[in-house]
Structure formats: C-alpha cells, structure tokens
Amino acid sequence: MLGRTARGVFWMARYLERAENTARLLDAGHRMALTRDEAISTEEWRSVVETVGQTQSYQASHGTYTGIQVWNYLLREKNNSQSVLAMVENARTSARSVRTALTREVWEAINESWMNLRDLLGKPVREANLGEVLNAIRRQATLVRGAVEGSMLRNENFNFFRIGTFIERADNTARILDVKYYVLLPSLAWVGSSLDNVQWDSVLRSVSGERAYRWLNAGAMDPRGIAQFMILDQRFPRSLSFSLDKVRSNLAGLAHQYGQETSAHEQVRGLGSRIHHLTIDRIFDDGLHEFLTDFIATNRQVALAIERDYRFYA
C-alpha cells in the first residue's frame, strides 16, 4: 500500500467523522436554543464554535453568535475552510485520489454524499430545514460507514480508515466534554447540586449518547456520571476509551500484516494503560480540564507518529 494512499484513506475517514460530529454539535445547540432564553442560547452557540476550534476564524467575519449565523458558518460558508461542506468535499477529494483503495460501494457512498450535501448546502440553511440538513449529514456518514463495514477487505486499507475515524472521534469527544464543561457550567459548585438537565442533555446529545446514558443510569443526570460515560465507558462507541481501543486494535492489525510495530504502537499502549487504570474520581481530583488537554495532545502525537511511521508524506 502506498504511503499516500494510507494518508488519503486516513484523512477521508477523519473528514467524514468531523463533518458528522459537527452536525451533532449543531443539533444539540439548536435543541438548546429552542428551550432556553436568548442569553443561554448565545452561550451555547459560542460553545459550539469553540468546540470545533473555530472561534478565531468565526469572529473574523461575525460579530455575534446567533443560531442561523453559526450553523450557516459551520455548515456551508465559503470563507470557512472547515465547514461541513468543505470537509465532505475534502473527504471526496481524498477518496478520489485513493479510488483504487476503496470498493465501488464505498466510493459511490462518498460520491453520493457529496452530491446530496452539495445540493442541500448550496443555499443558506433556514431554521425550517436545519433538521433535515443535519439528519442528511448524519445519514450520509452512516451510509459511508456501512459501505466500509460491509464491503471492504479487512486489510491495511480498512485499518487506516478505522484509525482515522477513531483518532478524530476521540479528539472530538474530548473537545466536546472539555468545552461544554467549562463554558456551560456557570461554576463547578453546580456539581452535585440540582442540575440543569437540559444542558447535560445537550452534552450527551452532541455525542448521540443521551438515550444510552439514560438507559444505563435510570435517567439521573450527574456530571461525574456523564464524564465517566464519555471517557471511560467501554461500551459507548464515542467514548475516549472505546475510540482508543479501536485505534489500538487497528494498529495491531497493521503490525500483524507488516510484521513489526512502530512508535505509534508504543504511544497508544502508553495512553491506553493510563486510561485503563484511571477512575473518574481520580480524573476529577487531578482536574478534568488538565486530563482532557493532555489527552487531546497525546492523541495528536499518535496521529503524527502514524503519519511518520507509515510514510504518509515523501
């Protein structure tokens, strides 16, 4: 497999994952805005932009945080190189450049996603059709994932796709938790007091975890419980622990095929064993923000090691 092809598959997966997560965040933000007063919803929209790391670029062209501005900016605005539309385009461009590494099903799913979303996002998104647009983004991502699951050989191509997916997902979940925790909660004194369930609901919703969490916890909203769920729960497919485990097993798949491990394996093992031995109380004692910042940085290091070890660039 060419290093450039591995890079293309890896980034295709990351762009798709990021586009999908942005749609989730917007969905959560919108739900919040519907039920809250304006001040809180402004904060919510601000936090959405901050979570995707685009505060600076957003503020360069927008003075205020209204829903319609934020979702149009994050979904489709031309001057935003990180919009969902741009990411889907990037994913498709990556897919085109590695066309031979994909099955026809996967390529068609990506190409179709791009064609549909390009049409849907061709004009400004009004509130009336926001739900439809966000649903379409998630549905298209699901379609691609399904095509990958159902048609791709379980070889290096598949491994790089999965590693890209879960590196990106771990990053996104960590950011959501980090930003939401600090932006949304007026103070940590809220911890243990009567909680604003809607706000917590928004956090869970942005990782599509609200139902699973409620089912597991009989509906009780508790910040430690939610953090535990999003960081440590091995059953939840968007938790850090779950994502990390997938990165680890797919890296193991590569080592198996290539007959050797690389520095990325070492790093992921290190990160994995640290998380494995952690409890949520320990994380809170040491500081959730510090933990997440460190996690995001290490996760990034893993991605860089993969790029280097597998010769993504000449």
Add this chain to the structure above:
Amino acid sequence: MSSKPASYDEMFYPNGAVRPGYAGYCHWYGQQDPSVLRRKSQEAESFFRTTGITFNVYGDNAGEERLIPFDMVPRIITAAEWRKLSRGIEQRVRALNAFLHDIYHRQEIIRSGRLPQRLIASNAAFLAQMVGLKPPGGVYTHIVGIDLVRTGPDEFMVLEDNARTPSGVSYMLENRETMMAMFPELFSRVQVCPVQDYPRRLAASLAACAPPCAGDRPVVAVLTPGIYNSAYFEHAFLADQMGAELVEGNDLRVVDGRVAMRTTQGYQPIDVLYRRVDDEFLDPLTFNPTSILGVPGIMDIYRAGKITIANAPGTGIADDKAIYSFMPEIVEFYTGEKPLLQNVPTWRCSEKDSLAYVLDNLAELVVKEVHGSGGYGMLIGPTSSKKEIAAFAAKLKAKPDNYIAQPTLALSTVPIMTKAGLAPRHVDLRPFVLVSPKGIDITPGGLTRVALKQGSLVVNSSQGGGTKDSWVLED
C-alpha cells in the same frame, strides 16, 4: 445534410430496411415502450454521476467534472466485418512498432528514401534520448488506439493512429457495463463478444513486457498526473481493475538502481510503469526540468533496462499527421504486404502542389495541424464561413508544414435516441490494441464516438461528442 453526399447508415438500408447486423437489436427495440427507454436514458446519466465516470474540463471551469453523454443505441459490427478489420489493425500495429524501432535505431526507412528525413529531424515528438535505446521486450507501443471511420459497406479507413497514450478504454468498459445493467435481456437475445476482460488482458500484456530483473509476478503501477487530470477517472479505473497501484510522481523515486514507490513499509521496486503522463513531464532530469509529475532519474533506469515504460517515450512521433500520410508506405516497408486498412486521402501542405490544391479547395476540405489532437485547431471547410476560411488560409500560407488536409468524408451514421425517436448521427470507432512479446491482442469492439448534433462530423468529447456501446457480434 442534403448538400453533402449521402452517408452510409449502419443500421438501415436507404429504403428503410434493417441491415442484418442490427436485426436482433431492432426486433427488440420494436417491442420496447419509448417512454421506458427515455427513463432508462436518464437513469444511465445518474448511474454515471454516482460512479464518478467523468472527465475534467480544462479552461473556464477548471476542475469541473463533466459527463460524456452516453447514447443507448449500440453500434454494431458483424463478426465478418470485425475479422477483416482486426487483420488490418494487427498489420498496422505491427508496422507501427517496427517503424518506431527503426526510427530510433538505423532509420532504414529514411535511408531507403521512403520517408523524408526532415519529418523526423524537425519533429518535437522525436526524442533524441531514445536513439539506440532498447525497451524491454522490444515493444514501443504497448497500448494503441486506431481511430477508424467508415464511408461504405466495406470502406473502413484509418483516420489517425494513437500510439502515444490512447485514452477512452474506460468508457468502452463502462458503456458495456451500463448497457448490461439497463437491458440484461438484450444480451441474451443478441450474442455480443465480451470486452470486460480488457483490464485482465492489459495486466497480462504489461506483465509480459517486464524487464528481466522482474520476479515471477512483475509489479505493475499506473502513473497518473493526479485527480485534476482530465482522464483521472480512467487511470484510477484501470489501476483498480488490474489490481495495480495508482501512483503519482511524488510516490516514486529512484532507490538502489530501480524505480520504487513509497509504500507504508518503505520503498518497493516497480517493474512496469503504465504511465499516463506525457513524455515531457516524465523525467525532470532529462526532459522538462520544472516537471513535478514525473520521476527524477527514471530515464537512467530505463536506459539500464531496469524498468518498462508503457508506452515508450518518443512513440508520439507515430501520431504525427505528417507521418500518418506516409503510413501506406510504412506498412509496406516493414511488413512487405499491401496495407489492409486504407488511410484517408491526405494532402501534405508542405508539398507545393498539394498546398496549392488545398488553398484552392479549402471550402471542401478538412485541414488539421500535424501535431494537433482533440479536434482543436482544425478547419472544417464545408461548415465554415468565408471569413473563417480566409483567416485559416492565412495561417496555412504562413506555416504550410504545420498542416495536412483531407476530403470531408461522408462518415457513416448510426442512429441515436432523440426525443423524436431514432435519428442518424456520424460516428467513428477506436479499437484498443495491446502489444507484448507474446503477440498483438485486439479487444473486440472499442469506443464509438458519436457527434450528437445533427450533421456534425466532430465526435470529440471535448467538443460535445458522446459515446455508444460498441458491439462485435459473435459468429
């Protein structure tokens, strides 16, 4: 149309009766509901869009991907017609390879006085770097496309040779795929020679040309300029179908005396490079120094016999239209046989008498640049205004060597599906030919290009032409 000689229609006799080759198809067609067929035609377009069978357009909307229009009425060639054609094609391809070998070695054909020296010496497509070089297996044009036109029941003529980089084979394959998906029952009624094994044959043919240093399973890679190239879809498609790597210039470098590709596990040598990058960009150390599409030093490895480049650099000389005009002599010189396939009569404007004739008859002729392709830079006399003709005459007089002229042929027609039903349109045919030391392999059929505008003779996709599935009937 009425001012021109009547064209030969491949489906119908002048009295409206169906020709034998089309009997099976027309019988089926008569039983179809026209509205269903129209819907199928739209389905075909969406099928092409989803599968991404597009070509990129250069110029105003650079980067935009367009579809080549596909017409659902097949172009049919009978087994007997094909047998005759393939003998002629085989002979011509043999001659082309012998010619290229000779031109880069002893140049016997020039010594014998059959071909003027200046056609080679002054030709940009002639690569001095290829002189004396022996490509692995002795093959120059591994993949050839011979463009044929038809003017009557037995009159097939070669319009041009594509020895450099014939493209379009992916359309041949996808057109068949589409027809079989849309009308499976049709293929049980009419026995059509399959084309689907072309990629497998291409892989085998390329592997058979591998250099001696290759192992039992030669490593074949397709070199593309990248996703913005107009034929990128085809490059990816062929690599995919052959199970070969699709590489770009920056994936390759010279490592330990071999051309190697950067894989996730380090550099791995390549034995055969099916390159879809022009000669000029192939090696910045030998040709265009600013090229980033090629591989620095690949020509040294090639000279050392450690890689096969398909097609060989310098084969473009055979595509030259001035050389083309000598093809009857070339075929005879190298095969010792009379050419089985005729050329279109051609006036070389470099010759004084011919130039005078061409200038006097511009309104009747088609004039082409000798190095041109894609239907650009040509004059079609009968459809041009007086002003256009005068302007072209000035260009022609200024640089007569740069042009050849041909009569405006009454190209054959095959009907296409229009809103009003079947309507005849002009077509050509590009069969694809594979060459290896093991022999010459011609895929039955090829790419039929069709001018979609009524009366138009220009079939190039860049100029609004479409394509058809091309059927060669089983015996």
